[in-house]
Amino acid sequence: MAHFDEAVRLDPRDPLAHSNRAALLATCPEAKYRDGKAALAAATRGCELGGWGHPMLLDPLAAACAEAGDFAAAAAWQEKAIGLVPDGVKKDDYRARLALYRAGKPYHGKSFFPLSP
Numbered sequence: 001m002a003h004f005d006e007a008v009r010l011d012p013r014d015p016l017a018h019s020n021r022a023a024l025l026a027t028c029p030e031a032k033y034r035d036g037k038a039a040l041a042a043a044t045r046g047c048e049l050g051g052w053g054h055p056m057l058l059d060p061l062a063a064a065c066a067e068a069g070d071f072a073a074a075a076a077w078q079e080k081a082i083g084l085v086p087d088g089v090k091k092d093d094y095r096a097r098l099a100l101y102r103a104g105k106p107y108h109g110k111s112f113f114p115l116s117p
Contacts, residue, residue: 001033002027008042018046019060026063027107034108036068055081059094066076074101 006020022043022117025035042088043061048056058081078098085091097107 013049015046015048015050015054015057017048018042022046022064023060026060026067027109029108031108034067036064036106037099039064040068053084055084055094058084059097062097062101063107066101071101071104074106 001024002098004017006013008021009016012039019042022039022041024033025039025042027052028034039060043057043064047057047061048052058077062074062081065071065077075098078094078101082091082094082098085094100107
């Protein structure tokens with residue numbers, strides 16, 4: 001977490017820095033590191049900075065919504081992310097997370113790190 005906090009401090013306008021931080025806060029397999037409210041704030045900031053149109057930013061936003069208990073929003077954002085994934089890119093991981101959110105479950109486990117353009 002310290003590395004993600006430092007990345008945000010060094011470049012507070014970097015959407016991936018915020019989204020990486022959000023992904024860890026939302027999906028870490030160890031519960032003591034998860035914080036849905038903080039994940040949602042970080043993911044929202046990442047999407048604001050990134051223009052709300054990149055699947056690699058919307059995917060952590062969906063995970064953050066789920067961790068915060070808003071599964072309807074999580075599913076909606078995940079659907080939007082899936083629709084924006086370029087052709088030829090495997091969408092299986094995105095769809096698997098969507099299925100969890102539709103079932104009212106957050107995603108915990110292997111995270112989507114590192115996020116990069």
